[in-house]
Amino acid sequence: MKKRWKRILSALAAFIFLSFCYARYVEPNLLVVKEIAVETDKDMEECKIVFFTDTHFGSLYDEGHAGEIADKINELEADIVVFGGDLFDNYTRDREMLDLEYLQKELGRIYAKSGKYAVFGNHDYGGGASRIYREFMEECGFCVLVNESAFLEEYGIEIVGFDDYLLGGTEPDSYLLQSENFHLIITHEPAGSKIVEGSGGNLILSGHTHGGQVSIPYFTRKRLPAGSDQFVKGFYKEPVPVYVSSGIGLTRYPFRMFNIPEIIEIRILARNI
Template sequence: MKKVINFIFIIILIVFLAFIYAWLVEPNLLTVRYENINSNLLNENMDKLKILQFSDTHISSHFNENDLKKAVERINEEAPHIVVFTGDLIDEYNNYENKDNINKIWEILNTIKAPLGKYAVYGNHDYGGGAERIYEQIMENSGFILLKNEKVYLRNYNINIIGMDDSIFGDYNRETIIGMLDEDSCNIVLSHEPDVIDFLLEYDIDLFLSGHSHGGQVNLPFADSLPLLAKKYTRGLYSFNNYRQTNLYVNIGLGTSQIPMRFMAPPELTVLILIKGE
């Protein structure tokens, strides 16, 4: 009997420590992931181009302006040429307690330095409850170009940056996105949800950047915490053996949603280094 009681006590202790870790420790373990991406479509005179991706801040009382400021400071330490944000800025705008000081968010984001531009797309949390209107205002005041089924061409680098509207609540238009792809340019597509790439792999996409999954956020055996359109591609780099040799990167985000915990999915920034070559 005593062995059984000791065993139960140990299990309870492990569960308690795991809970404390997921609640207080892992959400603050900001990591930076580095990936090299080769492309023979980049201009000949280009050496290396550094793109930094961040996603899913879900600003709330659990990931506040101070947390955002720390992440931005880390972004600037990387000295990226381009910065992209792949959606879900505020967790629940209706319940956001600091609406009167919303300017603090854009003042922080405005300090991000990226000489070749800052680009963003809508996520599913950027719609509803007034979030759509305020998200556009925040990103524009932050110096981001908000791409809603639109593209920007960086002529000196022969790069297209194409932003898809959110695939769940937005006006995502597949044919419009396909029409923006240029066979002779390096095409980088920003999409909040990653799984939609399966409908685009036969087209001229070189790099597809997404978020939304949170990497599962809280990863427990036999528990599926992955959201719609992020169940197949959940985290990290995926390379496809299609004719374009498309790469997909799924960033697992900075903040949390539903519950203020992360387990086996620490918050991350992604640095993608584009290199001229096959």
């Protein structure tokens, strides 16, 4: 009986050790592309959007990953590239260790036929990043939208970027979209999606949650950050289509488990009637 318990305890210890190594050293360094298709009744050209978010470059996720991120995105030959916020984890804490010149070069070579767009996340305000975020992203070729929109006539898509839900400033009326265009809406925290109203087609892209970063039933929902609401990760179709990405980088602790860093490829398709 003692030998049996020793074997069980040894197997359990080995499982815990291997799980720790995987969550600490393997999964955070993976990067996958997930594909989704969204149909609309709008008469519009097919469009490929590539969405990435929550890189949290800093002490837990170094800027050396930016080259792989740029390569993966460019392989997808996007019409539009969207960044959902939280570029740095804590800029004041980590700025001495970050190679900003390298990071700017790599993000700058991301290519999209019809433009690159970004919004603020809460970490782009907190940690001192608000001093440099907009200028940095613009120098990387991104148009930073703060309660603003950009209409892409060739696709019939209106890109709407909201300020950060937690730390930014957005008037309630701004969430009422009055045009009949297809709206591609970027709001860092998915809780913002619940107050968006308007006609026309809508697709909302969010991040922020990291999918809990370590995905454990019950525990994960308890550890989601403010602004997540009931959203964890993935595609939610009701009441408005929302994709919540589990993001790329790390924050708070250096682990990922069952939340592989992801880039999202979205095809907007006119529904055949």
